[in-house]
Amino acid sequence: DVKVTQSSRYLVKRTGEKVFLECVQDMDHENMFWYRQDPGLGLRLIYFSYDVKMKEKGDIPEGYSVSREKKERFSLILESASTNQTSMYLCASRGQSRHTIYFGEGSWLTVV
Amino acid sequence: KNQVEQSPQSLIILEGKNCTLQCNYTVSPFSNLRWYKQDTGRGPVSLTIMTFSENTKSNGRYTATLDADTKQSSLHITASQLSDSASYICVVRRGGTASKLTFGTGTRLQVTL
Numbered sequence: 001d002v003k004v005t006q007s008s009r010y011l012v013k014r015t016g017e018k019v020f021l022e023c024v025q026d027m028d029h030e031n032m033f034w035y036r037q038d039p040g041l042g043l044r045l046i047y048f049s050y051d052v053k054m055k056e057k058g059d060i061p062e063g064y065s066v067s068r069e070k071k072e073r074f075s076l077i078l079e080s081a082s083t084n085q086t087s088m089y090l091c092a093s094r095g096q097s098r099h100t101i102y103f104g105e106g107s108w109l110t111v112v
Numbered sequence: 113k114n115q116v117e118q119s120p121q122s123l124i125i126l127e128g129k130n131c132t133l134q135c136n137y138t139v140s141p142f143s144n145l146r147w148y149k150q151d152t153g154r155g156p157v158s159l160t161i162m163t164f165s166e167n168t169k170s171n172g173r174y175t176a177t178l179d180a181d182t183k184q185s186s187l188h189i190t191a192s193q194l195s196d197s198a199s200y201i202c203v204v205r206r207g208g209t210a211s212k213l214t215f216g217t218g219t220r221l222q223v224t225l
Contacts, residue, residue: 004155042116042201042215043156090155099144099205101213103155 003027006091006104013111019078021107023091032074033092033101034058034066043090049074081111114139116204118216125223129192133219135185135202143207147176147187150199150218159187159200192223 007022025032031050035043035058045058047066055066063085067075074093078085091104116137125131137145144163148156160169160176162185169176173190189196202216 040217042217044215045213092155099146099161100158101146103148103157105155106153108153 004091004093004102004104006089006107008107009105010108011110013078013081013109015082015111017081017111019081019109019111021076021078021089021091021109023074023076023104024072025074025091025093025102026072027093027095027102028071029093029102030071030096031094032068033094034064034074034076035090035092036060036087037090037106038087046076046089078109081109083111085109086111114204114206114212114214116202116214116216118200118202118219120219121217122220123222125192125221127192127194127223127225131189131192131221133187133189133200133202133221135187135216137183137185137202137204137214139183139204139206139214141207142180142183143205145176145178145185146203146205147174147185148201148203150201152198156201189221192221194223194225197221197223 004025033048034046037043049055049068065077089107092101094101119134146161147159150156162178175188178185199218199220201218204214206212
């Protein structure tokens with residue numbers, strides 16, 4: 001089974017803190033994604049990566065950055081957390097020739 | 113504007129009953145449509161993926177239909193179980209080089225005794 005693992009399930013951070021959300025997939029997938037999910041808004045794409053060291057902005061990249069130093073790992077970074085970044089963050093991965101996207105279990109971030 | 117609209121927003125049904133969830137989209141050009149199930153506090157899990165040429169696809173008690181002409185899809189759940197309680201998300205992938213996914217906001221299904 002494909003496994004996408006998000007290392008932190010629940011985090012509480014203070015405004016202005018730097019936050020790292022880590023994601024690891026075990027299927028050698030080229031494509032990896034970070035979404036945030038808020039009630040009534042559906043999933044919104046923050047950033048995605050189609051290869052190591054490659055990244056592309058999604059729909060809502062402001063306030064976020066990403067890092068993909070290894071194929072299996074995709075990190076989301078909040079340089080200076082703000083309360084409006086309180087949300088559920090979902091990591092996902094997909095193989096190059098595959099349709100199915102596999103999601104992690106999500107990371108609930110609260111910024112106080 | 114490329115959009116995906118789902119209805120109803122929420123639904124409560126008795127265990128054992130059938131239900132149908134709707135998805136209308138305006139995404140163009142169309143590549144494929146996916147239905148995901150998301151349990152509370154968990155990540156979405158794929159149920160079905162349908163391309164332009166597929167009208168119906170089943171996965172156990174879940175049957176998805178697609179009418180690419182009217183840009184509508186439905187997810188039918190047969191003989192519902194308590195474990196079907198979840199949000200069901202319709203996702204449409206745009207064709208072409210952009211290849212973007214557009215997510216619906218989901219239908220929240222609750223199955224009760």
